[in-house]
Amino acid sequence: MSTRRDEIRADKAAAAAQRREDAAAAAQVRIAEQAAAAKLRREDKAVAEQTDQKRRDDRRARIARAATWAREHVIDLLAVPVIVVPAVLAWTAMATYGKHVFGEIGVLLPMFSEGAMWFFAVATTVRARRNPGTQVAHLQAGTAIFAVIAAVLNFVHGLDMQGGGVANGAVMGLVSVAGVVAHQLVTAGPRRTRGERDEATIARQVASRERKVRRAAVRQAVAELDERGHARLVFRPGRVALDGRTLVDAVVPGLPVPAAIEHVELADEITDWLATQTGTHPLGTAALPDFAELARPYQPLAGTAPDPRVRELAEQVRDAIATGDLPARPSRRKVRAHLRIRNEMAGEVMAELTRTDDDGAAGVAA
Numbered sequence: 001m002s003t004r005r006d007e008i009r010a011d012k013a014a015a016a017a018q019r020r021e022d023a024a025a026a027a028q029v030r031i032a033e034q035a036a037a038a039k040l041r042r043e044d045k046a047v048a049e050q051t052d053q054k055r056r057d058d059r060r061a062r063i064a065r066a067a068t069w070a071r072e073h074v075i076d077l078l079a080v081p082v083i084v085v086p087a088v089l090a091w092t093a094m095a096t097y098g099k100h101v102f103g104e105i106g107v108l109l110p111m112f113s114e115g116a117m118w119f120f121a122v123a124t125t126v127r128a129r130r131n132p133g134t135q136v137a138h139l140q141a142g143t144a145i146f147a148v149i150a151a152v153l154n155f156v157h158g159l160d161m162q163g164g165g166v167a168n169g170a171v172m173g174l175v176s177v178a179g180v181v182a183h184q185l186v187t188a189g190p191r192r193t194r195g196e197r198d199e200a201t202i203a204r205q206v207a208s209r210e211r212k213v214r215r216a217a218v219r220q221a222v223a224e225l226d227e228r229g230h231a232r233l234v235f236r237p238g239r240v241a242l243d244g245r246t247l248v249d250a251v252v253p254g255l256p257v258p259a260a261i262e263h264v265e266l267a268d269e270i271t272d273w274l275a276t277q278t279g280t281h282p283l284g285t286a287a288l289p290d291f292a293e294l295a296r297p298y299q300p301l302a303g304t305a306p307d308p309r310v311r312e313l314a315e316q317v318r319d320a321i322a323t324g325d326l327p328a329r330p331s332r333r334k335v336r337a338h339l340r341i342r343n344e345m346a347g348e349v350m351a352e353l354t355r356t357d358d359d360g361a362a363g364v365a366a
Helices: 002-072 074-102 104-130 137-160 166-187 194-220 259-275 291-295 308-323 332-339 343-358
Strands: 222-225 231-234 240-243 246-249
Touching (some): 308 343
Antiparallel strands (some): 240 246
16 A cells, blocks of 8 residues: 555656646746747837938938038029029910910910920030030020020010000010020039130140141042052151141150151251262262162152142242252252151152253252
8 A cells, every 4th residue: 555655646746846847848938938029029129220210311311412402503493483483474375375376275385385495495404414515506596496486476475465565575575585594594504614614625626636637638648549440548657747738747856756757857968968069960979879869759750740839849949049048959858848848749849850950941959
């Protein structure tokens, strides 16, 4: 019996211990759930606070941007009534007149008379601001043309309306264009700094000079023909300066001298030296080689007539020799400097003088 009671007591003790363990485990679960719920609430609160803070920051940023924009566009804001009020008056007046002339559909008339004018005005401003320096003359012309049309239509409306007259027409015509004029004066004017305007002016001058040089190069270019008769212009590369409508060789201080110019200058120096020597040869002593031929790109063929311009320049050289502006036997470099022509043309002039001299006429040696 005692053994049975001991077993019963042991079972009861084990059951009590199990209940205590279950209760402890349940308590741990509840504690964990409460902690998780509290953590979740804290996270939700933090997210809500961050969202509210971001919303407040965005609102402050929008207000700051609006304030900055307002400070930068004070003149634009002050001009709004001056622009909007005449536009509204003219639009409603023209809608009324269009209904009187065309019927119900005539209310669309201001979409042409006022709308076209405002389209070109806004397009002028947008183009000028998005692409500074771009041409907007055609858009400004459109604004002016349709402003005149709007003014005339409103003037006719003032004359045609009941009790109207010249005064009414003048007022309505002026009001119809007052808004767009104010808009253009405020928004389409120059907004560049003095430095930017100076840079734009210099850029235009550079572009203009480049065009003049290219046109002169085209005038002096030679043509290359293929077997089918197709022509292609060939240009001589190098550094040149614009002398009137002619390109002349130029040397830029601080930059290396092109090889072609060095060769020409050396040949001219040799020619100058030979011209000071004595002998039967026109260029000096007959025993020396004809160094001037190294730099002479042109020699007229026998029986061919030279270019009339070459003849004219040769006559100018003869006149200069007669007046003492050039020596009796000038070098090609002196001829080129006196006539302010390119080296190739100077060679042609020297060749013409030599050819004329060989024919027995008055001339000089090359």
